[in-house]
Amino acid sequence: xxxxxxxxxxxxxxxxxxxxxxxxxxxxxxxxxxxxxxxxxxxxxxxxxxxxxxxxxxxxxxxxxxxxxxxxxxxxxxxxxxxxxxxxxxxxxxxxxxxxxxxxxxxxxxxxxxxxxxxxxxxxxxxxxxxxxxxxxxxxxxxxxxxxxxxxxxxxxxxxxxxxxxxxxxxxxxxxxxxxxxxxxxxxxxxxxxxxxx
Amino acid sequence: xxxxxxxxxxxxxxxxxxxxxxxxxxxxxxxxxxxxxxxxxxx
Numbered sequence: 001x002x003x004x005x006x007x008x009x010x011x012x013x014x015x016x017x018x019x020x021x022x023x024x025x026x027x028x029x030x031x032x033x034x035x036x037x038x039x040x041x042x043x044x045x046x047x048x049x050x051x052x053x054x055x056x057x058x059x060x061x062x063x064x065x066x067x068x069x070x071x072x073x074x075x076x077x078x079x080x081x082x083x084x085x086x087x088x089x090x091x092x093x094x095x096x097x098x099x100x101x102x103x104x105x106x107x108x109x110x111x112x113x114x115x116x117x118x119x120x121x122x123x124x125x126x127x128x129x130x131x132x133x134x135x136x137x138x139x140x141x142x143x144x145x146x147x148x149x150x151x152x153x154x155x156x157x158x159x160x161x162x163x164x165x166x167x168x169x170x171x172x173x174x175x176x177x178x179x180x181x182x183x184x185x186x187x188x189x190x191x192x193x194x195x196x197x198x
Numbered sequence: 199x200x201x202x203x204x205x206x207x208x209x210x211x212x213x214x215x216x217x218x219x220x221x222x223x224x225x226x227x228x229x230x231x232x233x234x235x236x237x238x239x240x241x
Binding site for chain 1: 199200201202203204205206207208209210211212213214
């Protein structure tokens with residue numbers, strides 16, 4: 001089975017002494033190790049968006065990403081959501097990643113167990129490009145990956161793996177399954193009772 | 199980053215068999231000790 005290719009963005013803070021110009025996940029603040037594979041680890045805590053994470057973090061046999069959790073290494077199937085995000089924040093850079101291990105596939109992207117960066121893309125804005133050129137040169141040298149034009153990113157990444165974007169005709173989870181997954185049977189009965197009996 | 203939709207599938211992909219990433223070749227850096235080595239002069 002061919003490794004999965006995805007597109008994502010990272011924050012690179014040139015002034016942060018701790019991150020030292022390394023690729024950083026914008027949400028989980030995970031640092032991607034240069035020249036090594038990043039392994040997923042569930043960092044979700046009760047109180048965050050998915051409190052159910054605690055259930056699988058305590059089970060050593062279950063690995064990240066769990067389908068019912070929000071953990072894993074994120075990447076989009078397409079470059080469009082990635083480029084949209086790049087316009088929102090300075091020192092945010094996009095690129096391609098190669099993913100393998102357990103892969104949880106969503107309609108808009110995937111969550112992976114293992115990943116490594118394949119390439120970064122040059123910012124489209126001439127001003128941003130000029131401001132960040134030395135930083136990008138440093139980062140791509142540290143990770144031994146190329147700095148590509150956005151238009152070349154997909155072609156380059158396709159040499160390493162394939163897209164696992166689901167076919168739009170693929171059946172989505174049914175509404176009743178969503179309800180069943182969201183609430184326990186007891187909660188469901190209680191809610192039905194309230195709805196019927198008032 | 200985050201997805202608003204439910205997962206549609208879970209798959210297992212084996213580790214790629216390609217060669218590991220290699221760092222670009224660099225000039226060997228001199229250590230501080232080498233730089234501070236005393237210069238021996240003839241007696």
